[in-house]
Amino acid sequence: DAISLPAERAELRSLPDGLHWDRILFCAKEATYKAWFPVVRRWLGFEDAHITFEVDDTGESGSFRSRILIDPTAPSGPPLEVLEGRWSVRNGLALTAIVL
Template sequence: MIRGVLPDDVVAVTFDELGMSDAAALAAMYPVEVEQIGRAVESRRIEFAAARACAREAMSRLGVPAGPITRGGRGMPVWPPGVVGTLTHTGGLRAAALAPVDRVRSLGLDVEPHGPLSEGVLEAVSLPEEAAWVRAARGEDSAVHWDRLLFTAKEATYKAWYPLTRRWLGFADAHITLTPTDVDGATVSGVLISRILVDPRAVDGGPDLVEFRGRWAVRDGYVASAIVLRPAGGG
């Protein structure tokens, strides 16, 4: 399902593809990675290691030498020169998506189990008009947990935003529009637009980050949102 929300020039790898055990992923971490995550609970260390194993496989497919992927500001991964990427891990699914910097300016991917948010969480992560839209959408199509989908779109927005600004982006700092476009059997998918409501200036010398566009999908018990921001003049 992840490949369904990403273009062909973005390399996506899930942990299931690797045929690797959790123990092997932990053993494959670089010392600096172990140092950064060593005090976390075991489940968190496994997620950290598995996502990085996916990223290193993606790096290999892009022809980038393997190396450590450390945590930078706000916990965001620090990528080697020449690539941009994003990691996600939740409920047994661990994945990475990477692309060359000459094709992609920034990436954001978030995957969550396809279930409703806990009581009160929608109001905490949405603008009032977004929450009203979710409630209306529930009445039209209860098969999709629109609140969870909105949450993944917010998370994908932040993941694409932070590497280019080094600034926090709160849930109320971007307005999300979700439009269904396709229903194919058990898969529902569509497009998302994330309109930035705060200072859009970037630190990479590129255009202001006024609006992000991406795709979303619901399939196999998961919901995923992805944003791919192209460089100025890119395809």
């Protein structure tokens, strides 16, 4: 609950069983911050991004979308309103990445 929004918690309950979705969510939030901060140079709290997931046919990977809930204006370039990434779970590890 400390890192998730109510809507995210509801969505996690609807995703397929068998994965630790709370951990994948944490990783996706961290990937969002690590992509966001170097460009925008402002703090982004856990509550400032709403993450949604898509699951591939394997059930062990997919994509995620981070919708930024605060002012997305960057010092230069377009605003970062939505960041898209990929996630995967392999050998007990959760991996997330966003490429800008």
